[in-house]
Structures are given as structure tokens and as C-alpha cells.
Amino acid sequence: MPAITFNLNGRSQSVNVPNDMPLLWVLRDTLGMTGxxxxxxxALCGACTVHVNGTPIRSCSTTAASVAGKNVTTIEGLGGxxxxxxxxxxxxxxxxxxxxxxxxxxxxxxVQKTAKPSDADIDEAMRGNLCRCGTYPSIRKAIHRAAxxxxxxxx
Numbered sequence: 001m002p003a004i005t006f007n008l009n010g011r012s013q014s015v016n017v018p019n020d021m022p023l024l025w026v027l028r029d030t031l032g033m034t035g036x037x038x039x040x041x042x043a044l045c046g047a048c049t050v051h052v053n054g055t056p057i058r059s060c061s062t063t064a065a066s067v068a069g070k071n072v073t074t075i076e077g078l079g080g081x082x083x084x085x086x087x088x089x090x091x092x093x094x095x096x097x098x099x100x101x102x103x104x105x106x107x108x109x110x111v112q113k114t115a116k117p118s119d120a121d122i123d124e125a126m127r128g129n130l131c132r133c134g135t136y137p138s139i140r141k142a143i144h145r146a147a148x149x150x151x152x153x154x155x
Contacts, residue, residue: 006067008033009077019065024048026064027074035075035101039130046129049102050074056109075101084108087146095133103129103139111147 003014008031015030027033027050036059039047043058050059051073078085084107094100103126110117110125117125122143131139 004064004068006069007071009073015064017064019063021064022060023050023062023064023067023072024059027059027072033074033076037098037101039099039102044128044130045099046102046106047099049105049129051077051105051109054109054112056106073105075105078104078108082108082146083149084111084142084146086149087142091138091142091145093135093138093142095135099129099131099133103131107139107143107146110143111150114147115151116147117143 001016001018003016004019005012005014007013013031015026017026017030024036024038027036028038036050037047038060039045041060043061046058048059049056051057051071052062052067053070054073082104084104088094088100088104093103106126106129110122114121119140122140126136126139126143
């Protein structure tokens with residue numbers, strides 16, 4: 001089986017895995033990037049969200065072969081200093097935390113694309129990310145705060 005090469009969090013990676021292996025398992029089991037979570041395995045919950053060329057995707061339903069030559073960013077690739085991560089901490093969003101990496105990755109793509117997202121923009125972007133703890137109001141507030149931080153705004 002030929003190696004699949006892609007850029008992961010700014011570094012070139014080559015993996016020898018089956019072409020149809022889900023990207024989620026490549027990240028977690030082959031590369032040890034465990035920040036991306038397994039939720040439903042059917043691209044319905046958003047826990048496994050990562051960015052491919054800047055677009056949020058569900059890694060549980062994305063094949064390894066489909067990311068060849070592309071840029072993949074995981075929660076680890078945000079580095080902890082992203083405006084969304086800062087806002088998440090400031091607004092004390094997580095409860096159990098399981099869905100949070102997927103929530104953060106989706107929110108990061110939104111604030112990158114939309115400088116001042118409305119509640120409707122946030123609801124639309126985040127609708128596929130489920131949170132069993134029901135932290136949706138806090139998530140929305142944190143996304144507004146992240147957009148503010150990204151624009152250089154203070155409290």
C-alpha cells in the first residue's frame with residue numbers, strides 16, 4: 001500500500017494505511033493525535049471535526065486518501081492560543097468537555113470566515129455539533145467573544 005502524504009498542523013506527514021481508513025483513526029491511532037474525538041461514527045455529532053484546507057469536516061467519514069496533498073488541522077494545531085480557545089476558557093464553556101474539540105474547530109472556521117457572526121450565523125455553522133451537556137448558550141457567547149478577540153477587541 002502506497003503512503004498517503006498530507007500536511008498535518010503545519011508539518012508533512014506520510015502514513016501507510018488503507019486508502020479507505022477514516023481520517024479520524026489515522027489521526028488518533030496512527031499519529032497519536034487524540035484531541036479529535038470519536039462520537040457517533042456517522043458524521044452526525046461533530047465531535048470529530050477537523051479542518052481540511054480550512055474547511056471543517058467530519059473526520060469519521062473522511063477517508064485517508066481524500067486528504068492526500070491537503071492541509072489538515074486538528075485541535076492540537078490551534079496551539080491553545082487561538083481566539084476561540086481563549087474565549088472558551090474566558091466564558092467557561094466546557095462541562096464534560098467531550099464535544100469541545102469539535103465545537104472549537106467548527107467555531108474557529110466560522111470566525112475565520114465571518115468577522116462578526118450573528119446569532120443566526122452561529123446557529124447555522126454550529127447546528128451539526130451536538131453537546132450532551134447543553135452548553136449551547138455559552139458556546140454562542142464564546143463565539144461572539146472569539147470574534148471580538150480576533151478583531152483585537154478587549155473585554
